[in-house]
Amino acid sequence: MKALTRKIVRFAKSIPLLLRSIKMVYRHGGYSTVHIANVHCGEILKGKNVLITGGSRGIGLSIAKKCIQEGAQTVITGRSTDALERAKGEINSPLLKTLAWDVSQIPQMEAGLAKAGNLFGGDIDVLVNNAGIANGVAFPDVTENIWDEMYATNSKGLFFLTQAVCGKWMARKNDRIRKVINISSQGGFVGATYPYRLTKWDVAGLTQGLGIRLAPYGIIVNGIAPGIIATDMQPRFLQQNENVYCALNPLKRVALPDEIASLAIFLMSDAANFIVGQTIVCDGGFSLK
Ligand SMILES: NC(=O)c1ccc[n+]([C@@H]2O[C@H](COP(=O)([O-])OP(=O)(O)OC[C@H]3O[C@@H](n4cnc5c(N)ncnc54)[C@H](OP(=O)(O)O)[C@@H]3O)[C@@H](O)[C@H]2O)c1
Numbered sequence: 001m002k003a004l005t006r007k008i009v010r011f012a013k014s015i016p017l018l019l020r021s022i023k024m025v026y027r028h029g030g031y032s033t034v035h036i037a038n039v040h041c042g043e044i045l046k047g048k049n050v051l052i053t054g055g056s057r058g059i060g061l062s063i064a065k066k067c068i069q070e071g072a073q074t075v076i077t078g079r080s081t082d083a084l085e086r087a088k089g090e091i092n093s094p095l096l097k098t099l100a101w102d103v104s105q106i107p108q109m110e111a112g113l114a115k116a117g118n119l120f121g122g123d124i125d126v127l128v129n130n131a132g133i134a135n136g137v138a139f140p141d142v143t144e145n146i147w148d149e150m151y152a153t154n155s156k157g158l159f160f161l162t163q164a165v166c167g168k169w170m171a172r173k174n175d176r177i178r179k180v181i182n183i184s185s186q187g188g189f190v191g192a193t194y195p196y197r198l199t200k201w202d203v204a205g206l207t208q209g210l211g212i213r214l215a216p217y218g219i220i221v222n223g224i225a226p227g228i229i230a231t232d233m234q235p236r237f238l239q240q241n242e243n244v245y246c247a248l249n250p251l252k253r254v255a256l257p258d259e260i261a262s263l264a265i266f267l268m269s270d271a272a273n274f275i276v277g278q279t280i281v282c283d284g285g286f287s288l289k
Pocket of ligand 1: 053054055056057058059060077078079080081083101102103104130131132133134153183184185186225226227228229230231232233234
């Protein structure tokens with residue numbers, strides 16, 4: 001009798017969780033979980049100085065965490081000082097430095113780079129162009145303001161920062177290998193009707209062009225094209241918490257930022273020195289449909 005009562009109580013206690021799960025599956029159309037195997041190489045980036053634009057949240061923050069685990073001195077940028085402070089508290093490592101810097105402000109580019117150089121106490125070895133903003137307003141409703149805002153960060157800012165950093169590397173002429181990692185999007189490989197996607201075509205094209213142009217200088221440029229990643233940029237999927245289900249994707253799930261970060265670390269490392277001008281699509285098959 002006691003055993004039966006215990007079973008009934010246990011079942012009654014599990015009802016709220018059961019109801020929550022049913023609601024979650026109903027709301028999102030299905031249920032998927034994800035297990036990530038974190039690749040940890042030791043200190044594969046030891047001695048490197050890595051500058052990550054937009055490192056206070058999402059994919060950039062995940063990349064920063066992994067850079068530090070792999071021994072790199074890392075500077076993250078972003079516009080919000082609060083978000084940078086939160087990132088600093090979360091990572092809590094002397095290898096991390098933060099810099100409030102809006103990459104869309106071209107006249108402030110040299111000053112920003114000088115500050116980053118001071119924080120590193122030396123040269124940048126790896127530039128990760130990750131900062132980005134999104135807006136889904138599409139043709140025929142795009143206004144000039146939307147266009148300009150999107151391009152200022154995602155394309156123009158990225159171009160001029162890369163030019164400033166690589167220009168200095170080209171002038172130095174030494175045997176040191178330097179790297180640029182550009183974060184594009186799977187949207188940079190499919191038809192585009194809105195500025196966000198068009199900027200991501202820019203980034204993939206620039207990666208290819210600079211890959212060829214800079215390889216003779218020992219500067220290796222590659223990129224990553226993420227699919228749907230659960231970050232602030234994808235609020236619906238970020239809010240799903242433990243349910244990463246996504247009907248749009250052949251894998252039936254979105255990815256977590258760590259899955260992009262692992263790929264970024266590989267591309268930054270000397271293990272990827274013969275990959276040039278490629279944008280690696282990491283989208284669970286989304287763009288193949
Ligand atoms: N999440 C996705 O599904 C997805 C898919 C494909 C590609 N991507 C690309 O991946 C990159 C990272 O996206 P995410 O999902 O991690 O986005 P997120 O969570 O919104 O983070 C964006 C980061 O960029 C910073 N940022 C934005 N504008 C900036 C500017 N003008 N200057 C400096 N920093 C700036 C943000 O900080 P502040 O706001 O404080 O400046 C934040 O740190 C972006 O380039 C995005 O286009 C994302």
